[in-house]
Amino acid sequence: MYTPAHFEAGPDAVQELLTRPGAANLVTITSGGLLATLLPFVYDPSVGEHGALHTHVARNNAQWSEPAIGESLMIVQGADAYISPSWYASKAEHGRVVPTWNYSTAHVYGRLVIHDDPAWIASQVRRLTNVNEAGFDHPWSVDDAPERYISGQLRAIVGLELVIARIEAKTKLSQNRSAADVDGVVAGLSARGATESAADVERARPVRA
Template identity: 70%
Template sequence: MYIPAHFAAGPEATRHLLTSPGAANLITMTDAGLLATLLPFVFEPDVGEYGALHAHVARNNPQATAPVTGEALAIIQGPDAYISPSWYMSKAEHGRVVPTWNYSTAHVYGELVVHDDAGWLARHVRRLTDRHEGEREHPWSVDDAPAKFIAGQLRAIVGIELMITRIEAKEKLSQNRSAADASGVVAGLRSSGQEASAAAVERVLAQQTPES
């Protein structure tokens, strides 16, 4: 990934991408060519040297059985948004501004391990469910469904574990603009209902502003 120094994501931002509930595109090179699947995942920091991403795919998905050539890649996408130059204070000053796109992303590389074990899958499914249901007023639990039904569902999937070997992470969140321009971006995003992207720029802006 091309990462200019001012857009390089630090350890805290990288961990935020890994630990925020979401999904990643898993990409593998196989004898059949490139295969890709969008998968909800759980980051397991205590597995291996750099942690691991745990997910699952349908048993009939070719990506579950096709031998992988080299590294596998999971692409995690954070908030992203179109940025209008009309939000910049500098537009009124000199007009030398153009549209751009803000985003944060992590390219997670590693060795792919397939788990066809009911115990591993049961633990993973509970972890994934708890991650998304935990803060709900009435959270759903795996135990809410009949055990026989859950056992049948587990037989229809296989576990995917990406043992992480390296991570490339980038945050392009208006760091290259003045504080006034970045503040305009926050206001513009918020006015258009893009709260997650506005909060991301606001976080970066706060980190750049010296304490008084």
């Protein structure tokens, strides 16, 4: 991943990308070529040296049954947003500004492990559900559905575990702009309702002497 020094993601930013509720694109190389699927995941830091990403796919999805050649990749994406040059204070000063795109992302590489075990899959689904339901006033639980129905749903999916070998991460969040330009970006994003992107820019704001 091309990452200029001022956009390098620190440990806290990487942790945020891996632990916030979301989905990632799983990319594998197989004998038939590249395969990719967008999958919700949960991060388990207790696995191996760097942790693992746990997810599942439909049993009919060939990505689990086609053996992966070499490393597999999950592309984790944080909030992203268009940045208008009209938000920069420097536009009025000299006009030498252009549009750009802000984003956070982590490329997570590792060994893909298949789990066709009902107990593992059930545990993964419960963890995934609990993570994503945590913010609801009345969170849904797997136990809210009939046991027989859930059993049938679990038989239709296969568990996947990406045991992490390395992570390349980038947070391109206006760190290369002046404090006044960052103020304008935060205000512009907030006015457009992109509150998550605005918060990311604020957190990444460089500390200047």
